[in-house]
Amino acid sequence: MKIIYTDALVVGAGLAGLRVAIAAKERGLDALVLSLIPAKRSHSAAAQGGMQASLGNTVKGMGDNEDVHFQDTVKGSDWGCDQKVARMFAHCAPKAVRELAHWGVPWSRIQQGGREVIVNAEKVTLEEAKAAHGLINARDFGGTKKWRTCYTADGTGHSLLYAVDNKAISLGIPVHERVEALKIIHDANNAKG
Numbered sequence: 001m002k003i004i005y006t007d008a009l010v011v012g013a014g015l016a017g018l019r020v021a022i023a024a025k026e027r028g029l030d031a032l033v034l035s036l037i038p039a040k041r042s043h044s045a046a047a048q049g050g051m052q053a054s055l056g057n058t059v060k061g062m063g064d065n066e067d068v069h070f071q072d073t074v075k076g077s078d079w080g081c082d083q084k085v086a087r088m089f090a091h092c093a094p095k096a097v098r099e100l101a102h103w104g105v106p107w108s109r110i111q112q113g114g115r116e117v118i119v120n121a122e123k124v125t126l127e128e129a130k131a132a133h134g135l136i137n138a139r140d141f142g143g144t145k146k147w148r149t150c151y152t153a154d155g156t157g158h159s160l161l162y163a164v165d166n167k168a169i170s171l172g173i174p175v176h177e178r179v180e181a182l183k184i185i186h187d188a189n190n191a192k193g
């Protein structure tokens with residue numbers, strides 16, 4: 001039997017698994033990922049709507065910040081979410097979106113001037129400021145107070161998964177594809193394999 005030693009064993013090479021493996025690697029740990037299917041075929045590729053971050057770049061996002069994002073999230077969960085986790089997500093999201101741009105995600109960008117959108121089932125023309133031209137765009141998604149869903153046309157999950165998988169490759173993180181984790185072997189509180 002071949003035994004492989006690693007500091008961090010990640011099961012799953014979707015966006016969650018790859019991102020945690022990158023974080024482990026960036027903190028100086030060896031990370032190894034197992035994936036039942038090839039990383040780029042993970043279900044994360046199906047996500048289309050986008051990713052929430054309170055960048056406040058668009059005219060409909062003006063005045064947005066992490067507090068408003070946090071309140072929307074708590075309200076949207078009917079006060080049932082883990083508020084520490086929601087706070088962490090709202091706080092980190094703008095940095096994560098910009099980091100993803102740096103890793104190659106082609107976020108849809110704001111075009112200055114008028115654009116037609118649907119608000120409350122009616123056509124409305126929004127006027128985007130010249131200063132916002134080229135910044136990361138956001139659309140209306142999920143009943144939030146401000147428009148904060150960053151997106152790449154209708155292929156957000158696809159482009160995120162490609163960028164994050166490529167980042168994992170560039171960091172030399174081994175992803176063992178078509179390998180199924182069957183069981184975690186424990187020795188008291190330690191995972192052994």
Ligand SMILES: Cc1cc2nc3c(=O)[nH]c(=O)nc-3n(C[C@H](O)[C@H](O)[C@H](O)COP(=O)(O)OP(=O)(O)OC[C@H]3O[C@@H](n4cnc5c(N)ncnc54)[C@H](O)[C@@H]3O)c2cc1C
Nearest residue numbers: 012013014015016035036037043044047048049050180181
């Ligand atoms: C159609 C659709 C649209 C969506 N739209 C959005 C959206 O707009 N915005 C948004 O935020 N979310 C959206 N979601 C949800 C979002 O895509 C998922 O919550 C997210 O991608 C899950 O990521 P993940 O890494 O946890 O799982 P996945 O991407 O499903 O990855 C799971 C990984 O685990 C591996 N695996 C599973 N079992 C084993 C095993 N036993 N051993 C080894 N490996 C294993 C698989 O190979 C795979 O690599 C959407 C989902 C769908 C389906």
